[in-house]
Amino acid sequence: xxxxxxxxxxxxxxxxxxxxxxxxxxxxxxxxxxxxxxxxxxxxxxxxxxxxxxxxxxxxxxxxxxxxxxxxxxxxxxxxxxxxxxxxxxxxxxxxxxxxxxxxxxxxxxxxxxxxxxxxxxxxxxxxxxxxxxxxxxxxxxxxxxxxxxxxxxxxxxxxxxxxxxxxxxxxxxxxxxxxxxxxxxxxxxxxxxxxxxxxxxxxxxxxxxxxxxxxxxxxxxxxxxxxxxxxxxxxxxxxxxxxxxxxxxxxxxxxxxxxxxxxxxxxxxxxxxxxxxxxxxxxxxxxxxxxxxxxxxxxxxxxxxxxxxxxxxxxxxxxxxxxxxxxxxxxxxxxxxxxxxxxxxxxxxxxxxxxxxxxxxxxxxxxxxxxxxxxxxxxxxxxxxxxxxxxxxxxxxxxxxxxxxxxxxxxxxxxxxxxxxxxxxxxxxxxxxxxxxxxxxxxxxxxxxxxxxxxxxxxxxxxxxxxxxxxxxxxxxxxxxxxxxxxxxxxxxxxxxxxxxxxxxxxxxxxxxxxxxxxxxxxxxxxxxxxxxxxxxxxxxxxxxxxxxxxxxxxxxxxxxxxxxxxxxxxxxxxxxxxxxxxxxxxxxxxxxxxxxxxxxxxxxxxxxxxxxxxxxxxxxxxxxxxxxxxxxxxxxxxxxxxxxxxxxxxxxxxxxxxxxxxxxxxxxxxxxxxxxxxxxxxxxxxxxxxxxxxxxxxxxxxxxxxxxxxxxxxxxxxxxxxxxxxxxxxxxxxxxxxxxxxxxxxxxxxxxxxxxxxxxxxxxxxxxxxxxxxxxxxxxxxxxxxxxxxxxxxxxxxxxxxxxxxxxxxxxxxxxxxxx
Numbered sequence: 001x002x003x004x005x006x007x008x009x010x011x012x013x014x015x016x017x018x019x020x021x022x023x024x025x026x027x028x029x030x031x032x033x034x035x036x037x038x039x040x041x042x043x044x045x046x047x048x049x050x051x052x053x054x055x056x057x058x059x060x061x062x063x064x065x066x067x068x069x070x071x072x073x074x075x076x077x078x079x080x081x082x083x084x085x086x087x088x089x090x091x092x093x094x095x096x097x098x099x100x101x102x103x104x105x106x107x108x109x110x111x112x113x114x115x116x117x118x119x120x121x122x123x124x125x126x127x128x129x130x131x132x133x134x135x136x137x138x139x140x141x142x143x144x145x146x147x148x149x150x151x152x153x154x155x156x157x158x159x160x161x162x163x164x165x166x167x168x169x170x171x172x173x174x175x176x177x178x179x180x181x182x183x184x185x186x187x188x189x190x191x192x193x194x195x196x197x198x199x200x201x202x203x204x205x206x207x208x209x210x211x212x213x214x215x216x217x218x219x220x221x222x223x224x225x226x227x228x229x230x231x232x233x234x235x236x237x238x239x240x241x242x243x244x245x246x247x248x249x250x251x252x253x254x255x256x257x258x259x260x261x262x263x264x265x266x267x268x269x270x271x272x273x274x275x276x277x278x279x280x281x282x283x284x285x286x287x288x289x290x291x292x293x294x295x296x297x298x299x300x301x302x303x304x305x306x307x308x309x310x311x312x313x314x315x316x317x318x319x320x321x322x323x324x325x326x327x328x329x330x331x332x333x334x335x336x337x338x339x340x341x342x343x344x345x346x347x348x349x350x351x352x353x354x355x356x357x358x359x360x361x362x363x364x365x366x367x368x369x370x371x372x373x374x375x376x377x378x379x380x381x382x383x384x385x386x387x388x389x390x391x392x393x394x395x396x397x398x399x400x401x402x403x404x405x406x407x408x409x410x411x412x413x414x415x416x417x418x419x420x421x422x423x424x425x426x427x428x429x430x431x432x433x434x435x436x437x438x439x440x441x442x443x444x445x446x447x448x449x450x451x452x453x454x455x456x457x458x459x460x461x462x463x464x465x466x467x468x469x470x471x472x473x474x475x476x477x478x479x480x481x482x483x484x485x486x487x488x489x490x491x492x493x494x495x496x497x498x499x500x501x502x503x504x505x506x507x508x509x510x511x512x513x514x515x516x517x518x519x520x521x522x523x524x525x526x527x528x529x530x531x532x533x534x535x536x537x538x539x540x541x542x543x544x545x546x547x548x549x550x551x552x553x554x555x556x557x558x559x560x561x562x563x564x565x566x567x568x569x570x571x572x573x574x575x576x577x578x579x580x581x582x583x584x585x586x587x588x589x590x591x592x593x594x595x596x597x598x599x600x601x602x603x604x605x606x607x608x609x610x611x612x613x614x615x616x617x618x619x620x621x622x623x624x625x626x627x628x629x630x631x632x633x634x635x636x637x638x639x640x641x642x643x644x645x646x647x648x649x650x651x652x653x654x655x656x657x658x659x660x661x662x663x664x665x666x667x668x669x670x671x672x673x674x675x676x677x678x679x680x681x682x683x684x685x686x687x688x689x690x691x692x693x694x695x696x697x698x699x700x701x702x703x704x705x706x707x708x709x710x711x712x713x714x715x716x717x718x719x720x721x722x723x724x725x726x727x728x729x730x731x732x733x734x735x736x737x738x739x740x741x742x743x744x745x746x747x748x749x750x751x752x753x754x755x756x757x758x759x760x761x762x763x764x765x766x767x768x769x770x771x772x773x774x775x776x777x778x779x780x781x782x783x784x785x786x787x788x789x790x791x792x793x794x795x796x797x798x799x800x801x802x803x804x805x806x807x808x809x810x811x812x813x814x815x816x817x818x819x820x821x822x
Contacts, residue, residue, distance in 0.1 A: 009639035011606030011729075018732045018742070019119065027743040028072070028123040030079040037077035041533045042068040043512055043572075045541030045549070046083045049109035050090045053116045055581040055588065055598050055626065056542075062611040062726065063578050063620050063683065064540035065122045069725045070678045072123065073749040079533055081515040082117060082124040084110050086133035088504045089167060089183055092435040092469055101464040102435040106133055116599075120607055121728045123745065130518040132507035133435070137514065139458035140524035141506055142440040144556075146451050147563060149441070153199045154429075156449060160270050160337055161428055162299070163191035168471025169432045170195060172503060173425055175548065179300020187298045190270055195430040196439060196500065200555045204230055204422045207554055210569055218575040219621070222546040229547050231423025236407060238345065238416040240265060241319040242277065242329065249273065249318070252340035252421045255347070256410065257402035260391040261368035262345040263358070265318040265329045266311070268337035269294045274314070277329060281315040287331055294333045302333045309334060309357040320345075321415040322406070323392065332357065338425055352381040366390060369399070427552065429503040434461070434469050434476040436501025444488035444495040453489050459497065475499040508549050509556040512536055512571060530566050539572035542580075550575075576681055579623035581614075588626075596626050608727035609635040615726045616687040638730045641694045641723060644716045645734035649707045652739040659711025660704065661756075666696040667715045668756040674722055675749065683726075690722045713738070718750045766791045767818045768800040784811045791817040 044064040047057060068080040091102040098105065110131060117124065130137055148154040162171040166186035170193060175182045200207075208230050211223050235254035242249055249267075253259075267274045269291055278287035290312045294302075301307060311332030318329050334353055335344050348358035349367045355375055358365055365376040371386035372378075388394040393409065394402040410416025430439070438459045440452040452459055462483040467476045478484055478499035488495035516529035535557075541549075550572070557571040580587065583594035601610050612634040617624040656664065670693040677685035697715040701707045717738055724731035724744045735744035759780050764787065766774035774796040778787060788811050791797060797819065805822035812818075 009635075009642050009730075011608070011635070014729045014733045015119070015607060018729055019121070021742055022121070022732075023118075025743060026126070027745050028068075028078070028080060028125050029127055030077055030125045031127060035077050037075060039079065039533055040071045040076045040538070041079045041512075041536045042071065042538045043081065043515075043536045043540070045539070045545065046085050046508070046511065047113060048088065048090065049084050049086055049106055049113055051109060052112050053120070053598055055596055055601075058120070058598050058601075058610055059581050059614045059624055060540065060542070060578050061117070061120060061122050062614040063576070064538075065611075066615060066678060066683050066686075066725045067538050067540070067576075068123045069728075069745055070675075070749070072745055073721060073724070073747070075748065078123070079128075079515070080123050080125060081128040081130075082122070082126075083128075083130035083511065083515065083518070084113070084132065085504065085508050085511075086110065086131045087138075087436045087501075087507055089169075089433060089435075092433055095435070095464065096469050102469075103133070103464075106435075107131075119602070120611075123728075128515050128518050130511065130514055132504075132511065135458045135460045136519075136521070138437040138507070140510075140514070141437040141502060142452070142457050142459060143454065143524060144510065144559075145502070145506075146440055146454065146457075148198060148559065149451055153202065153559065154196060155199065156194060156196050158192060158194040160190045160192050161195055162188045163193075164188055166471075167433075168473050170428060170430060172428045172505070172548075176299065179298035188300075189298060190295055193430075195428055196441075196498075196502075198427040198429055198555070200427045200552075201422060201424055203555055203558050204232065204424050206558055206569070207424075207551065208232055210554070210558075213570050214575075217573060219543070219577055222543065222550065222575065222577065225546045226551055229424060229551065231421075233421050235419060235421060236410065236416050237341075237419040238321060238410060240321060240343075240345065243317045243319070243326070245277070248415075249343050250341050251343050251345050252419060253345060254421075255350070255403075256406045256416065257388065257391075257394060257397075257399060258347045258350050258368050259320065259322045259345065259406060260388075260394065261347040261349050261366045262320055262327060263348060263364040263366055264327050264346045266332050266335050266344050266346050266354075266357070267314075267329065268335040268342040269311070269331040269333050271337035271342040273342060274331040277314045277316050278312075278331065283312055283315045287312045287314065290331065297333055299336065302336065305353060305356075309353070309360045311357065311361065313361075321413065322409065328363070330357075330361070339423070340421055348381065349375045350381055350383055352383075355379070355381040368394075427503075427555070429506060430500040431503055432473060432475045433471070433501055434464060434467065436504060437506065438477065439498040439500055439502060441498040442486055442488055442495045443498060444491060444493060446493055447488055447490040447495075450488055450490045450495065456489070475501065477501070505548055505552050509552040510560070512553070513560075513566075525565075527565055534566060535568045535570060536572045538574045538576065540576045540578065543577040546577075576620060578620045581624045581626060583625065584627045585625060601631060605631040605635050606729070608638055608730045612638065612687065612726050615683045618684055620681055620683060637691060637694070638723075638727055640698070641690075641719055642730050642734055642737075644694065644697050644701070644719060645737035647701050647707045648713045648716050648738060650710050650713045652713075654710035654713050656710045656714035659709050659714060660700065661711075663696060663700045663705060663709070663711040663715055664753075665756050667693060667711070667718050667750075668752050670696075671718050671722065671750045672752045672757055675752075678725070686722070687726060690719060693719055693722070714750075717747075720744055721747050721750060762814050764791075764814055765816050766794060766797055767816070768797055769821055770818070771800075773797050773800045778814050780814050782814050784813045787811055787813045787817060791819065 068078050072078045086106050091106045094105045095102040162176050164181040164186050166184045176188045233254050236256040237250050237252050239248040278284045311330045314329045316329040317326040346354040348355040348365045368391045369386045370389055371382040371384040375381050385399040388397050388402045440459050442450045444450050462480040469476050484497045486495055513525040517526040553571050560566045561569050588595045609631045613629050613631045617629050670689040674686040674689040720731045720734040731744045761777045762780050764776045764778045774794045788809050807822040808820040810818040
């Protein structure tokens with residue numbers, strides 16, 4: 001690459017030339033009346049406005065743009081919108097630091113990101129922008145909440161919730177990562193509060209069963225994560241009588257066949273049942289002290305199998321329903337209050353956690369399944385299948401037969417039934433923060449929970465002026481007395497607004513529908529437009545949202561289906577998860593000193609070089625290590641490609657059919673293979689095919705058919721169109737230099753002539769004893785016998801055999817012959 005080529009290829013000038021023209025032409029506007037093109041909906045997960053765009057944004061939006069631009073080139077009317085997921089803690093925390101309203105910080109960042117997005121030249125439809133913090137948007141969060149409230153899907157209850165002591169707010173189970181707050185990494189504890197929930201558990205079976213629609217279209221890892229999170233299991237609910245208690249306690253177990261091995265009973269220390277059973281017993285004081293200790297322990301620590309088991313004997317006994325034995329009742333933190341019924345039958349011989357507890361407190365261990373050495377001796381529980389022993393009518397039966405028989409026994413005695421259980425818990429949506437969607441409920445001493453009338457929506461946030469937004473464990477909205485104190489819509493008496501705000505994942509659970517008409521003021525979305533565009537054809541985003549956002553979006557879609565508002569049950573047909581952008585193998589951060597600023601990279605190399613680097617780095621699901629890539633090399637390649645357009649001397653419209661056949665074959669093969677690569681997410685391969693075509697075109701110009709040959713124009717135009725997927729500025733400038741009007745993005749994917757894909761010859765590798773001895777150019781349709789004869793008579797093969805006979809000849813026409821000497 002000569003130095004003058006780099007100088008001629010002026011990145012800044014090219015960007016400045018085309019950006020205002022694109023703004024004027026709006027080539028990706030998707031709502032034009034009368035547009036009869038078939039539709040596709042390509043969606044990138046929308047960003048949070050926490051500052052300017054970073055390297056992760058650069059990768060994610062470059063990848064999504066390849067897909068959107070490709071389908072535009074294929075003749076589709078592509079809906080490719082952008083907006084901002086704008087509520088949440090970062091804005092509120094920034095407001096606390098800066099002493100300003102969260103609105104100011106949020107909207108300033110949105111404008112900054114919007115300007116950067118525009119420069120980054122993604123094919124967004126800028127007529128459809130939305131911000132979730134706009135009242136015009138969260139009006140419909142509230143409307144949807146009330147639809148669920150009317151159907152019993154939104155409800156309020158008191159329970160032990162995940163609590164972040166730093167953020168001073170509750171967290172959904174999905175927002176606790178490794179026992180810590182996903183936002184600030186503070187260890188999460190439990191706190192009893194009355195909170196709002198969405199009844200996602202009503203949809204557990206559908207969320208699982210409908211995954212069959214997503215197989216082979218979503219990453220298997222994401223489907224597995226969701227299946228595990230929902231955690232459906234089949235077992236039995238067994239009733240244990242507690243001495244001194246009128247009502248029996250129900251226990252869920254997946255192994256009812258081991259009931260004869262239950263030697264003690266454990267209830268979650270933080271459950272209401274534990275407190276009830278301890279009350280008035282000699283264990284009450286010890287239990288109260290233990291409970292305070294449990295409250296300070298994160299759920300992740302409680303589930304840690306390596307942790308020493310702790311607990312308190314409650315001085316109470318349960319009756320084993322199959323053998324009548326009295327077994328002691330303990331309270332412990334290794335049982336969770338919100339899983340199953342918060343109580344378990346402990347079978348220490350065949351459950352490791354139960355065994356560890358039994359050994360810690362010298363409780364009996366009884367083997368009921370012969371599957372190895374005695375756990376009481378080895379300290380290792382045996383969970384494998386085997387013949388049952390010490391189990392009355394189950395003795396000698398294997399696991400499956402024993403489960404079937406014990407279920408019959410329990411049914412006969414009225415002490416147990418078959419049951420399905422789920423790990424999934426209802427979605428806790430209350431947040432004790434200011435910057436979110438107000439919950440549209442009024443609390444009245446007479447009427448209770450009263451929904452805000454639909455005509456009074458939206459319930460807008462008050463000004464933050466004068467409010468103390470610092471986290472205190474209760475919502476700052478409660479202190480906005482003029483806002484909070486209202487008249488009950490039902491009885492006209494004094495009432496107060498609910499002071500909590502909604503989890504921001506509510507905002508992102510249906511935003512893909514709002515894009516269909518973000519300015520609609522009579523409904524959350526246009527039902528007819530949903531029939532036209534939905535479901536989303538291609539969704540692009542990080543795997544970090546595998547459980548939270550994607551699961552919630554699937555739930556919302558099913559609710560909307562039941563409301564008769566959509567005619568599909570899954571929102572995203574295909575899903576692509578991109579990797580992270582790292583530096584020297586580690587996530588970028590200021591503290592590590594390995595932070596790479598996108599703005600610096602764009603200033604040095606230009607938008608196209610950064611986009612090309614991101615796309616060419618490897619498969620999209622892999623991480624991109626910025627230390628291993630070369631945006632400078634990408635810029636040199638783009639200059640080389642750009643130069644082709646200036647070297648072409650034939651006129652636009654020249655008949656490529658009369659051009660050099662060899663170059664035309666290379667062009668059509670490159671276009672064909674690049675298209676296949678894009679459709680299978682191998683974007684780096686599509687770039688590689690473009691590079692091959694650039695090299696072939698340069699060779700044709702410099703030492704082949706020459707710049708006037710129509711095949712050279714065909715190749716250069718194909719390069720411009722293929723490059724438009726990843727390097728839009730360069731491609732547009734090439735298109736103009738080739739004599740065309742903008743936009744290259746609408747030029748249409750080059751038509752491939754199948755006859756030009758037929759190879760005249762292929763290279764056949766000839767091996768002798770596993771070593772390559774010869775390469776022959778042969779016809780693609782050569783017969784096996786003919787290829788065998790050619791291989792055996794090749795001089796290099798005769799020399800390698802050196803007079804030895806031939807034992808076997810393996811022919812894989814037309815590409816391989818393997819000769820095995822005698």
